[in-house]
Amino acid sequence: MTTTLREESLDAGAGATGPRVGVLALQGDFREHARVLAVLGARVTLVRRPAELAEIDGLVIPGGESSVIDKLARTFGLAEPLIAAIGGGMPVYGTCAGLIMLADTVLDASPGQRSFGGLDIVVRRNAFGSQNQSFETELAVPELGEPPVHAAFIRGPVVESLGPRATPLAALADGRVVAVRQGALLGTSFHPEITGEHRFHEYFLGMVGAR
């Protein structure tokens, strides 16, 4: 390895004693998540292999391309143990593509695309249209209190419907749900990891610690 630039972000967490949190590192903005988690004191592992799942108390599924994350997770034997871990109650937080991977039902999926599931919700992939429709906005999230969250939606999904076990945490002005929690699972359509917003990660680390 000749490059060091991209690995050093994890050093902030090297001496940490916080919870051991993995970030699924198959594709997407996993380093941005790792950096936020490290700043908050978590011990961060990048997860690409089934064995790495055994070393963590919680997992973040990053933003990225959900169809690619799905394919790589299945090809490299990560999907089945991850589905089992979710079923076993491991806390998982998914942003954007990560929310899609956690949804029981995905609309407008790529042909043959599957999700890990766990959240009793229906999400619509890329619900806002092309990149021209990507946007940022202020979003009230009562669970996190004031101020509102500054949220970036990048070809993001929305939660079209929620089953009885899932709780909406935030919605756009038009009522579409964009953040949801169900037990140990947390999902957002947007990307706190790229806007300097740490409260969702703090909230998630609280979920990991409470387990």
Place this chain on the structure above:
Amino acid sequence: MTVPETGSSRVKRGLAEMLKGGVIMDVVTPEQARIAEDAGAVAVMALERVPADIRAQGGVARMSDPDLIEAIIAEVSIPVMAKARIGHFVEAQVLQALDVDYIDESEVLSPADYVNHIDKWQFTVPFVCGATNLGEALRRINEGAAMIRSKGEAGTGDVSEATKHIRKITSEVNALKSMTRDELYVAAKELQAPYELVLEVAETGKLPVVLFTAGGVATPADAAMMMQLGADGVFVGSGIFKSGNPEQRAAAIVKATTFYDDASVIADVSRGLGEAMVGINVGDLPAPHRLAERGW
């Protein structure tokens, strides 16, 4: 609550962040776009001709037919990029109206303006631009580029120029990191780049936007090497659909890009791929045929 804001720097640069660790593939038909998505491409570049054919056939290369671009957008669920000529802001306006997800202001097409690049701040859609060195990358970012790709030499299947350009950019970034503030003024002058951007690179140790590599990547090992050299992801142009078995090669390059530091995975996916694109050695190309020299 404030009004939602589209076209901000954050959402433009943000889409590139989501493409990281992925492979963006050149496609010339909806059928190829389908193969690319099924193989795990993170986005496709919609083109009429791949660079190898542009090179072979010569003539002026321009923006693709809107019908072709729309057919490819209709086929896939992943982001679709398309190329405009350097400086051709009306081609870019057309591509934005077609709702492409990213515009590549590309040296692979014939330049439309030998002095000015497109003022990319005027657009909602984000731009990716090529660069052979840090100064060129920062000039493009100053004009509004939301993503940079090192140029390499497109359409050759020869990875040596891609190697040269990614090494050049990362070594120039590393050099800035060790400079004192007074030295950075001179560095900005020598890089011919705005001081504020030079200072930002020196302080953060990286480009302000995502950096992919392009131009000559033809094998899984090529892609993994670019990742080990510091790229955030790779563009593969002619390398896939000019090879013997595009489906398998595309999927192999995707896997090698994720497991770029694991030689056993790269070995596994490299087995039995069939013929790679034949390619041209960059050294055999007369200077006027080198695309990387377009753009300034």
